[in-house]
Amino acid sequence: AQRVTQPEKLLSVFKGAPVELKCNYSYSGSPELFWYVQYSRQRLQLLLRHISRESIKGFTADLNKGETSFHLKKPFAQEEDSAMYYCALSGGSSASKIIFGSGTRLSIRP
């Protein structure tokens, strides 16, 4: 069964501090992992996907198949990073389900 776990409901860090949003998954095959973000009064939108291996807005995420994790990291938090972050999993290119974790609210303190 597919499952995505985000253990933190709320994460609060100071501006300039490092950020790590945790995501663990359960899937028997080769998953595709994503991070989506919802800023205040905006729609949920894709932040990054593991196969792209790119940094978006300073955020990176590495798929660790051994630990079944896909943690989102940023070395120096900015106030505009405050948002709701969701980790999502798809069971590969022909998958029909895309499931989401429960989300983590990131709050950046000035």
Next chain:
Amino acid sequence: DSGVTQTPKHLITATGQRVTLRCSPRSGDLSVYWYQQSLDQGLQFLIHYYNGEERAKGNILERFSAQQFPDLHSELNLSSLELGDSALYFCASSGGPNVLTFGAGSRLTVL
């Protein structure tokens, strides 16, 4: 606007009633996904349609049904509504592969 359009934005109804939520996908996208977000819950996958055909079902109640029409818009029908069905219902479309574009959501309140 070529994004995902959901109507209505807000809906208030009574228990036992039936409602229909509508979704128009982004231009060119063949896939439509429906999600339910209840208070303090994440996005619960309900159902996925691709070009008119059902592709996958999640934890969708039997009281709920959906369909995708030839023009690719989709409707989510919720019947015999209960208080616990109050939630935000999101539609998302995808042109592949697996990247979702979300609508603004339909907020359903059951009184």
